[in-house]
Amino acid sequence: MEDLSGILKQHPFIEDLSEEYVKQITGCASNVVFHENDIIFKEGDKAEKFYLIRTGKIALEFNGRDKGMIRIETIGPGQMLGWSWLVSPNKWHFNAHVIEDVRAIAMDGECLRKKCENDPKMGYEMYKRFSLLLEQRLQSTRIQLLKAITNT
């Protein structure tokens, strides 16, 4: 059976991380499976984990009140789900609704934060990856906003 560090290394978020760091973060990782229609987390819940998606698809939903549940983005294989664990107040801003069965690696945010504090070099390496992800998300949000404003 393939061990968890082997599975972790295959994920684009981790793939070029040094062996030593992979070993360290494997201690914070666990294999998880979600089924269609599962809610991985809910808007307002405490954000303690993030997920490296291996297979399947998740929709990020927002409760648009009188507009009903609005799906704003989907996350699929090779992508990462969740960054609210990283910044205070560590609450989820959306619901994560499984629309195709998901296999993922769940990373314990607190465990990873501690490891990053103990090894700032690794911390910097991890934060560079999270920054890239945040930049991608910010960019897509801006494009969505531009499209909405210009009605294109």
Added chain:
Amino acid sequence: MEKIIEQTRTQVKADPMLPFTMKVKKHFWETEDTFTIILEPDEEKEKGFHFKPGQFNMLYKFGLGESAISISSDSSKTSSIAHTIHKVGYVTSALSQLKKGDVIGVRGPFGSSWPVEEAKGKDVIFAAGGIGLAPLRPALYYIFKHRKSYGRVVLLYGSRSGLDMLYRVELEEWEKKHDIEILITVDRGDSSWRGNIGVVTNLFQTIKIDARSTLAMVCGPEIMMKFTIDELRKSGLSEKSIYLSMERNMKCAVGFCGHCQYGPNFICKDGPVFNFSHVKKIFDIWEL
């Protein structure tokens, strides 16, 4: 006498400012606000309409006006042509009312075309936003017809919602029959939508591109094209490997009137398909 009439007809057809007539063979709605009309020659002798993928026609609703519309059908089929049209103004609204057998004026084909020959031997990425899939469809048909001459073919398509997607049935057929990877995303989806949600640029995170041997053809709203080109450049594609189709308000279609001036170019004459390296400097000037 017959000879004189024939000569006159040839001269008339050769004058790009004079429309010839075509008859509506079929008219159907693709989405709530977008429809396709299939036209056939009005006169028996005028069989055969030749065009290159990416070119456009000026469609003339008599008594109302003309509109520049890309040809969206297979360029190897010359007995009829299709135009997929977004109903946005007076002329396109009038065109949306056409019925089978109605006659309209047509001038064309005009403009530059997609580099389907240059793309031979390479991987091809098509990136389309909304109605932008229509001008790309003839290039897709061309590649399907000569599929062995091309490497990997990928279509990235973004639309506002599942209901706004063009050619839904065809997209499914293409994937089954023509060895093409199709990735679709929508801006918004309800719980019945099982596909991707997000902007078309997000799709680049899920594909790997061999930048040295890939050519990209991009068509859609300018905002979409700008960010798509950024993604293609990030993937390592050179400016010369990227082609895009520009849209402006065209009047004469032959570069006389200047309505569609785009920096030193006229979209009607020098475009609508441009190599990105030729328009890069003016592409970010939004006032143009």
